Amino acid sequence: MRILFVCNEYPPNQYGGIGSFTKLIAEYLALNNFSVFVVGYADVKERKTEIINNVTILWIPRPVYGKSKFLNILKQLISRFIFYKIIRKEIKQREIQIIESYDYGGPLIFKPKNVKLVVRLHGSHTANNYFMNRRGSLLLRLLEKCAIKNADNIVGVSEHIVRLTKEAFKLEFQYERIYNGVDLELFSEIGIERDLNRLLLVGRMHPYKGFDRLFRCLNFLFALNKEVNLEVICTIVPEYKEFLMSLVDRNYHSRINFVGRVDNNELVQFYNKASLLVLPSVTEALAIIPLESMACGTPVIMTNGFTAPEIITDNIDGVLVDTADAIGFASRINDTLKFLKLSNKMRVNAKRKVKTKFEIGDIILQNMSFYKRVLND
Template sequence: MQIIFPLIKAGSGSDVFTYNLVTGLKKTSITTNIKYLPLWSGYIPYLSRLFCDTSEYDLIHSNTWNGFAFKNNLPLVVTEYHLVNDPIFLPYKTSLQRLYHSYIFQCEKKSINVADSVISISNYTKNKIEEVFGYSDSILIYNGIDETIFKPFDVENQRVNSNNVVPSKNKILFFSGNAIIRKGGDLLPKIMNELGDKYSLLISGGLRKNTHLNAPNIISTRKLSLQELVETYNNADIFLFPTRLEGFGLSVAEAMACGKPVVTTNCSSMPELVVDGKGGYLCPMDDVKAFADAIRHLAEDENLRKKMGIFNRQRILDMFTIGRMTNEYIRLYRKLI
């Protein structure tokens, strides 16, 4: 079986999803190839097929934004990563985003109509596909985390390498990803100002570029290597993620796999990952005080943080491993070929 993955490097979770799935498939007898497309083709999906020869493959696995462009006699699988036309996010869009997303709506609708299988990466996304597109047959396959890489350290009480910029007595929070409005990046300075100087927030550069946010207790790192990313998850006391819309939430799952409690938003797919009161706390969207209160509560109780971290690690092992995800896709591919 040979599968091709057309991919635009967007510097987002869709890239990580594709890398994770291809990594899992390569451990089996399945041959895979990621075909990188020009960045501009994201604005003209119709032309994507010109850069992707699928003649030597048995199946095409793309996303809903451009999947329709590759439809031919081969089976086509498309994955919905996060629904940009979700009504919940409409108030946070610029006029230009609204215009562009109305165009993307038409592209996604075409992909969903012609695909042999449509994949949702959370129940929330599955329900929203039905609400927005009227399509009720999408298949739920949760994203998977490589639990052999994202795992708790064996040695306790390690701290970040940048101890010279993080006061040793401070509680360390971590935000991983692109600090955009959709992920609540604009809320981070407000939350940290509410918390004060006994807390430090590390923000990774994500897959795009470092984001410097205006608060004295926020430290924006350079782009982290995979090893550094895992170390930073482990060195943090709490993972903070005040998102407004997630198809799944890869960084949340990575933090959970590293045995960390999570403070995130009670919206979209987050309740499918984080069990409120057991693996962390789910806060109302945009409620800065609720986020700060939840963080303070966790910061004051080391035993609770450890208990929640253990719970989260086991939840990943039970539900969100890369092996489970890969096996579910293999079963789907075999049905289609």
């Protein structure tokens, strides 16, 4: 089978959840005798093709936008048309059978001919803004809606994101739900000693990720627990870091360590060293970070909403909490840290949950079966 993924954040370029997922599934499909191609924007000066782990990638120079709102709108439309022409050429040259794109930003708003188009719902701008009662970009709404409506088949990474997408765009469609998965050969317990007072925050500095919610609770948490400390793994945005630290009493600053971004091999070390991962996101389609952490035996305390109940059973393999309640959030973190010092039960349950529900081998088999059905329809 010959499949092409659209991905504008494919590693090693700057990437998020979509990039991580696409790389993981692309490389596993390549190992299973799929011919796999990726086309996407990157920080390059000219188009170039390279092969990484048996995946053929076409990098395209990323569009540059200016200050003029009108010109930026025009450029977004023109760039998508040019992108579509590149995709169409790749389909013909590579004899592509399936092309997979996604909802976020609507990268592919025209439907290529003679190929099956799959759109995976990772969480669009429109759906996330709808969930948070925010007014989003009308242009992005149009682009994302076009991207979804053009699909021959739709996959949702969670039941939550499917429901939310239908509501936000006022659409009805058939879909298949296939969760994101985690590589248990990479993310696992490695036998190093844990710091039972360490919290870990992993993600990116974006309003959706709710970093401010955690930092607002730290004054209460640090007052409750004199030993707890926080380690932050993310690409550091100096202005946002300064804002976050302004929310915390200066006397507590020494208990917060911003590490920066690390690769996955290092990340495994940080997951294993911590006692508890905190995920205060305001919205997520299906975050991979908590799955990675749970696979390493590090339970997660996360916002009780969006997809959280699809990942965690409260007080069994993790903790669900109202992260907008700073005092209550601090209290639940403190109670969970105390419990984890007394029992490994939650750690065992967290690992079991990932193995039975989110193991990448099983997820790849689900995707392979799905792609075969798509071709046979």
